Amino acid sequence: MLVLQLALILAASKLAGNISVRLGQPSVLGELLVGIILGPSVLGVIHDTDILKEMSEIGVILLMFIAGLETDLKEFLRSGKSSTLVAVGGILVPLLGGYFLGEALGFSSEQSWFMGLLLSATxxxxxxxxxxxxxxxxxxxxxxxxxxAVLDDILVMIALAFFMSMIGGEVHFGTMLLTKGLFFAGAIFAAWKVVPWILEKLALLKVDQSVLSAALIICFLYAYLADLSGVSAIIGAYMAGVAISVTEFKHEIFEKTETISYSLFVPVFFTSVGVVAHFHGIGESFWLLVILSILAVFTKLIGASWGAKAAGFSWGSSLGIGAAMVSRGEVALILANIGLEHQLVSQELFTVLVVVVLITTIATPPMMKWFFTVGSKGKTLKNTG
Structure with missing residues (x-):
């Protein structure tokens, strides 16, 4: 029964988050781990139903929308150099690492490059x-x-489109590039002219929470159109938040959206990441899982950290930035499904990759906590331009 599952998820996630914080870790780590305990892999009291999937998707969209609302647009634009170096470093090192691992495992050249692309996602x-x-x-x-993260999503998906067009896949590189370009051009124009107008007009309606409803409409439309154009829905949600962050309604929308999100949808998202984990039969590919997990963590950590260091951050902050880019999440899962459909990934390797994505996700919060704690003792970057 859905209401019972939600009650269990909310209770368990809040308790696990509290324990995690008391142990000196981010609460999200406890929420991820309790999902595994509640899910089919351990207790089996929570199952990955379609309704929970939809609620989880809303949760991650709202989480990134809130991040956009909290973004300082001027600072974001000034960080272009550091963001670019972090994204490029965080793509090149995993790309080459995945390729050479594929070659060492006897994969074809196409399979090896695809492995590299998959590990490049963030x-x-x-x-x-x-x-x-x-x-x-x-x-x-x-x-x-x-x-x-925005640049990584764009570059990896463009690289994927180019790769699929080269090997005769269904994706047309030029079409995808045009579609993405149109989305970003339209999203920026809407943020400049349309979003403020919509908020101002709907704020005049004589109904409850009209401003919040208008903001959520904008958020979900941005997410939908981003997904439709081949850009991750969470990038669209983040852009919607940034668009609203420069309006007079920012603080009202932020407070109310945060209340809705963290009371229900975001805990469901964090917990569901663990719920979808399935470890049955993974023992047969244990060493492949270990090797891929180590490669996934360290190539992204090293590549993104080098990029951050080149941009002027201290080593502690650079490693913290690299750690934040380690989680592959839903982007890598999308790529893994594409690989399975085009016989670039075997069923056995697909199962391993799903667990690797989970491991990178669980590893990210404690790594960030450790490196940023170390980084706070050093000098951080003051000018990210």
Whole structure:
């Protein structure tokens, strides 16, 4: 029964989050782990139903929308250099690492390059929560991470389109590039002219919570159109938040959206990440899982950290930024499904990759906590331009 599942998820996630904080870790780590305990892999009291999937998707969209609302647009634009270096470094090192691992395992050249592309993906939805808890979301490091996440999503999906067109896949590179370009052009224009107008007009309606409803409409439309154009829905939601962040309604929308999100949808999202984990039969591919997990964590950590260091951050902050980029999340799962459909990934490897994505997600919050604690003792970047 859905209402019972929701009661269990909310109770367990809040208790686990509290325990995690008391142990000196971000609460999101406890919420991720309790999902595994409640899910089919351990207790089996919560199952990955379609309704929970939809609620989880709303949760991650709202989480990134809130991150956008908290973004300082001027600081975000000034962080272009650091974001670019972090994104490029965080793509190149995993790309090459995945390719050479594929070659060592006897994969074809196409399969090896696809493995590299998959490991290049990043999803910072988990990192956003860890940054919020450490009060670093608005810091130069947090801004660089968010900017790098947007660039990473764009570059990896463009690279995927180019790769699929080269091997005769269904994706047409030129069409995808045009579609993405149109989305970003339209999203920026709407943020400039349409979003403020919509909020001002709907604020005049004589109904309850008209401003909040208008903001959620904008958020969901941005997310939908981003997904439709091949850009991650969470990037669209983040852009919607940034668009609203420069309006007079920012604080009202932020407070009310945060209340809705963290009371229901966001806990469901964090817990569901663990619920969807399935470890049955993974023992047969144990060493492949270990090797891929180590490669996934360290290539992204090293690549993004080098980029951050080149941009002028201290080593502690650079490693914290690199750690924030480690989680592959839903972006890598999308790529893994594409690989399975085109026989670039075997069923056995697909199962391993799903667990690797989970491991990178669970590893991200404590790594961020550790490196940013170390980084706070050193000198952080003051000018990210």
């Amino acid at each position: 999803s910072v939805s988990i990192s956003v929560q860890a940054l919020k808890e450490m009060d670093r979301l608005k810091s130069p490091e947090g801004t660089a991470i968010l900017g790098a």
